[in-house]
Amino acid sequence: MKKKFLGAVAMAATLALGLTACGSGSGEAATVENGDKQDLKIVVFNGWDEGVAASELWKAILDKKGYKVELEYADAAPVYSGLSTGDYDVVLDTWLPITHKEYIDKYGDKMVDLGAWNEDAKLTIAVNEDAPIDSLEDLAANADKFGNKIIGIEPGAGLTRVTTEDVIPGYGLDKMDYITSSTAGMLSELKTATTKGENIVVTLWRPHWAYDAFPVKDLKDPKGTLGEAEGIHSFSRLDFDKDYPTLDGWLKNFKMDSETLYSLENVMFNGDGSDDYAPIVEKWIGENQDYVDGLTK
Missing domain, CATH: 3.40.190.10 (Periplasmic binding protein-like II)
Incomplete structure (x- = not known):
């Protein structure tokens, strides 16, 4: 009798598993309230x-x-x-x-x-908030005030391509050193410069937490080289x-x-x-x- 009882329990369990499997396979899914x-x-x-x-x-x-x-x-x-x-x-x-x-x-x-x-959402060129210029049109003439450098991100990024192909030739920035490495590297440079009160130019984009963390502003782009929002x-x-x-x-x-x-x-x-x-x-x-x-x- 004991063996028959255990066999019946095992069979019932197997049947239950089979029905569960059939139910899950039929497209039924758990729902929230x-x-x-x-x-x-x-x-x-x-x-x-x-x-x-x-x-x-x-x-x-x-x-x-x-x-x-x-x-x-x-x-x-x-x-x-x-x-x-x-x-x-x-x-x-x-x-x-x-x-x-x-x-x-x-x-x-x-x-x-x-x-x-x-x-x-927009590609940007940003500088420290108290930088002496407000537009990309003024950057070439004031390049020495920024160490003659533009700090970029990854070489393969779309922002890097736009900066290289459109922004730099568009505003005559060919004599500035465009340094690309990584987003983390750019943010490190930005943090260091703003902490020390130094001028800096970086390639950036909105939305990004750097706008909340550091005192920065976007340079105006009257020629539209960075595209629309x-x-x-x-x-x-x-x-x-x-x-x-x-x-x-x-x-x-x-x-x-x-x-x-x-x-x-x-x-x-x-x-x-x-x-x-x-x-x-x-x-x-x-x-x-x-x-x-x-x-x-």
Whole structure:
């Protein structure tokens, strides 16, 4: 009798597992209280601080609401390829109409634009706030006041190409030394110069936490060599609105001005170098609770 009983229990357990497997294979998925699917995969561009900040913020918000959020980091090409095939659910860092145009042209019919949450994305040439000039038109004549140097970022960056091909010839800056190394190197030079009260010229972009951390200003670009400001958009996979109807609405209404973004980026990236962002973001949320609560109304 004991053997028969144990055999029956084993059979029932096996049957239960089989039914569970069938249920998971039938497309059924766990949901949160508002009816959205529970599991969510946000893809993040490697090295793009504004996207990391926005993604970590939304992860913190959604985790508290019962979602299970996974952040996966990748470069631009696999991001859009994966989004178009449904391997990812959403990306929060698409720059339009210029920077990511080629990917939207290629995959746009297999994705959904949820709208821009920031309209101030722009390539810049910045100087210390008390620098004696305000325009790129005046830089060549005052090059000696800046050590005859322009401090850049990575040699392969789009900003580096624009500076080399458009800004330098456009404003006659060929006699200045254009030094490229890395974003970290540029920021180190910027920090040192502003701390010492020295003049410095760097290639930069908005939004970036450096605008919150250091006393800097953008040089005017009357010839438009750096291009116009872009919007930072969220893009989802197809049918995202069916699987996440509530979150879809939240992301479509998501707005974050540059000053708010700078403050979040500054505490995340201008600290001790830790990449454990959860406690940092949690503290920032506590200091900006009204804004954060408004994101999910």
